[in-house]
Amino acid sequence: MSASSQDNALQTSGIMRAMIYALLIFFVIYYLLPLWIMIANSLKPLEEIHSGDMLAPPRSITFEPWRSAWSTTQVGVEATGLRPYFINSILMVVPAVVLSTFLGALNGYVLTKWQFRGANLVFGLMLLACFIPFQIVLIPMARILGMLGLAGTIPGLVMVHTIYGLGFTTLFFRNYYAAFPTELVRAAQIDGASFFQVFWRILVPSSGPIIVVTIIWQFTNVWNDFLFGASFSSYDSTPITVALNNLVNSSTGVKEYNVHFAGAILAALPTLIVYIVSGRYFVRGLMAGAVKG
Amino acid sequence: MASLTIDKLTKSFGAVDVLKGIDLEIEDGGFLVLVGPSGCGKSTLLNCIAGLEKTTSGEIRIGDRNVEGLHPSKRDIAMVFQSYALYPNMTVRGNISFGMEIRGIAKADQDRAIQEVADMLQIGNLLDRKPSQLSGGQRQRVAMGRALVRHPQVFLFDEPLSNLDAKLRVDMRTEIKRLHSRMGTTIVYVTHDQIEALTLATKIAVLEAGYLQQFGTPDEIYNDPANMFVADFMGSPSMNLIEGRLTASADGLEVVIDSHDDRSISLPVPDSAAMRQHLDHSIVFGIRPEAMTDPDGADRTSSRVVTRDCYIEVSQPAGSDTFALTKLGGKECIARFRADARIELGSFSPVSFNMTKAVFFDPSTKERIR
Numbered sequence: 001m002s003a004s005s006q007d008n009a010l011q012t013s014g015i016m017r018a019m020i021y022a023l024l025i026f027f028v029i030y031y032l033l034p035l036w037i038m039i040a041n042s043l044k045p046l047e048e049i050h051s052g053d054m055l056a057p058p059r060s061i062t063f064e065p066w067r068s069a070w071s072t073t074q075v076g077v078e079a080t081g082l083r084p085y086f087i088n089s090i091l092m093v094v095p096a097v098v099l100s101t102f103l104g105a106l107n108g109y110v111l112t113k114w115q116f117r118g119a120n121l122v123f124g125l126m127l128l129a130c131f132i133p134f135q136i137v138l139i140p141m142a143r144i145l146g147m148l149g150l151a152g153t154i155p156g157l158v159m160v161h162t163i164y165g166l167g168f169t170t171l172f173f174r175n176y177y178a179a180f181p182t183e184l185v186r187a188a189q190i191d192g193a194s195f196f197q198v199f200w201r202i203l204v205p206s207s208g209p210i211i212v213v214t215i216i217w218q219f220t221n222v223w224n225d226f227l228f229g230a231s232f233s234s235y236d237s238t239p240i241t242v243a244l245n246n247l248v249n250s251s252t253g254v255k256e257y258n259v260h261f262a263g264a265i266l267a268a269l270p271t272l273i274v275y276i277v278s279g280r281y282f283v284r285g286l287m288a289g290a291v292k293g
Numbered sequence: 294m295a296s297l298t299i300d301k302l303t304k305s306f307g308a309v310d311v312l313k314g315i316d317l318e319i320e321d322g323g324f325l326v327l328v329g330p331s332g333c334g335k336s337t338l339l340n341c342i343a344g345l346e347k348t349t350s351g352e353i354r355i356g357d358r359n360v361e362g363l364h365p366s367k368r369d370i371a372m373v374f375q376s377y378a379l380y381p382n383m384t385v386r387g388n389i390s391f392g393m394e395i396r397g398i399a400k401a402d403q404d405r406a407i408q409e410v411a412d413m414l415q416i417g418n419l420l421d422r423k424p425s426q427l428s429g430g431q432r433q434r435v436a437m438g439r440a441l442v443r444h445p446q447v448f449l450f451d452e453p454l455s456n457l458d459a460k461l462r463v464d465m466r467t468e469i470k471r472l473h474s475r476m477g478t479t480i481v482y483v484t485h486d487q488i489e490a491l492t493l494a495t496k497i498a499v500l501e502a503g504y505l506q507q508f509g510t511p512d513e514i515y516n517d518p519a520n521m522f523v524a525d526f527m528g529s530p531s532m533n534l535i536e537g538r539l540t541a542s543a544d545g546l547e548v549v550i551d552s553h554d555d556r557s558i559s560l561p562v563p564d565s566a567a568m569r570q571h572l573d574h575s576i577v578f579g580i581r582p583e584a585m586t587d588p589d590g591a592d593r594t595s596s597r598v599v600t601r602d603c604y605i606e607v608s609q610p611a612g613s614d615t616f617a618l619t620k621l622g623g624k625e626c627i628a629r630f631r632a633d634a635r636i637e638l639g640s641f642s643p644v645s646f647n648m649t650k651a652v653f654f655d656p657s658t659k660e661r662i663r
Contacts, residue, residue: 186345187378187439191392192366201391205382 085243104169129167152234295356302351371440553604
């Protein structure tokens with residue numbers, strides 16, 4: 001990978017190279033500055049923030065704001081910290097990601113390898129789901145959740161995110177499987193494999209890159225979602241994004257900026273970890289099928 | 294092992310008729326090659342036999358069992374695909390055992406069967422590799438191994454050699470032929486390569502545009518083509534099809550063919566009632582390049598060799614032979630000379646026509662005149 005990109009790079013002179021690096025370093029600083037401010041200030045006592053420079057490194061490091069954000073600070077009316085809401089988000093994200101990825105893979109398999117009349121129309125309609133704004137589905141979804149008795153519960157949120165994510169996951173898997181050789185499926189049929197045996201034994205083991213792409217995409221979207229969380233959750237099923245908002249808004253006299261910064265980092269941490277762990281597969285997966293090899 | 298019968302088979306995709314009434318029969322242990330240009334329907338026919346495509350009408354019988362509506366896995370067939378279709382996530386062993394695993398065969402029996410085909414195909418040392426670590430020829434062997442462990446009634450091969458380089462293709466061709474004579478299983482083999490068809494088959498079916506053009510032994514197909522399509526398609530270089538005029542002379546019938554510079558040559562034609570119907574009309578005279586030679590290279594066992602002067606335009610030495618191009622009936626014709634025959638370009642040289650090998654066609658129907 002690195003060798004081939006070096007071959008593709010343009011030859012540059014020393015001055016050009018220095019300018020390019022200067023520009024790149026400038027942008028690195030530009031993008032990292034917010035993160036720096038958050039980390040630095042989350043480690044300062046409140047007085048230090050009030051007294052001085054936001055950009056300065058902490059003079060005396062304290063982990064108290066983190067502890068407070070995690071377990072003791074006031075969120076809304078309860079002084080629980082973000083922990084219960086973090087757990088809510090995990091309980092919502094994991095099933096939603098697993099379900100929507102699985103169903104997307106199954107849809108992709110059926111749409112490409114079991115071609116039926118109107119398959120392309122069905123796919124087109126599912127694609128449309130990618131373009132529907134969140135706001136449009138709020139009221140009908142609230143009605144359906146109410147009818148199913150899932151209003152204000154975590155399973156309800158799982159269902160909302162699974163359904164909303166299905167358009168994207170189907171798109172990913174359909175395009176990936178369209179490039180998957182049909183002869184393999186036929187060979188497996190002749191070997192006597194059933195519909196699900198072909199799926200589990202032949203297609204899924206070859207789907208690594210696209211599974212990673214789908215998981216990253218879905219995890220980030222579901223974890224970061226605010227609107228559905230704010231609309232469809234009740235006090236015991238609130239996801240962390242909504243809780244973070246409540247934390248920032250519920251002040252008891254002084255604004256605890258250091259706690260707010262720590263809470264925001266806590267809320268962003270899981271998506272960051274997912275990116276760092278599997279980011280290289282993400283790029284590889286997006287490229288898969290674009291060029292051979 | 295079983296025979297295979299195809300009876301009035303048709304197949305349409307929507308409004309497009311791909312197969313238009315195919316009748317074929319191959320005996321138990323036979324080697325049937327379906328050959329034709331791309332788009333002729335040969336792969337569709339194979340997929341119909343495999344059960345991967347539904348037929349529109351007609352019947353397919355394996356042995357005396359009508360396989361209509363049977364799932365591919367229940368037809369007692371095995372198939373080798375053009376791309377080999379090896380499961381990329383499994384080892385060679387896994388690829389070969391996958392079908393047995395699905396059918397619930399005991400592990401010990403699986404291992405024995407794998408060992409047996411691995412020995413037969415000499416892939417024993419590859420069993421724990423992934424398909425991506427194999428060369429083209431090795432993948433081909435594994436694909437055949439996967440088919441062999443099933444001990445099917447009928448083997449289906451879909452252009453199995455078209456992805457190999459020229460030399461390997463010849464080797465694998467020999468190997469398939471050896472395998473067939475050893476196993477004695479009925480084989481249906483699709484190819485667009487007419488050399489493969491001639492070397493492998495016990496019976497050849499030539500397809501074009503969804504019709505069966507001719508069905509016969511390789512010898513019949515090559516020497517006794519039913520129409521101009523078969524004559525032109527089979528053989529390399531292909532048969533010279535020369536337009537001429539049928540006339541009567543004192544010695545019997547003759548075909549008169551335009552040659553170079555307003556000159557013409559006449560060749561004797563066997564007399565028959567069917568021929569006489571075309572008297573004073575144009576007919577197509579077909580002759581294989583190897584039946585047009587320099588006089589010293591002519592077939593001495595042939596009873597009817599006639600020598601005429603032809604204008605040689607180009608010569609193409611090909612090692613074992615030299616191909617000489619001459620214009621007859623307004624078309625380029627290829628004659629096959631001995632490699633050391635002296636050819637003078639741009640002049641008239643004697644060319645011997647072996648008329649026992651000549652065939653004649655009606656230019657309007659493209660059918661053979663017998």
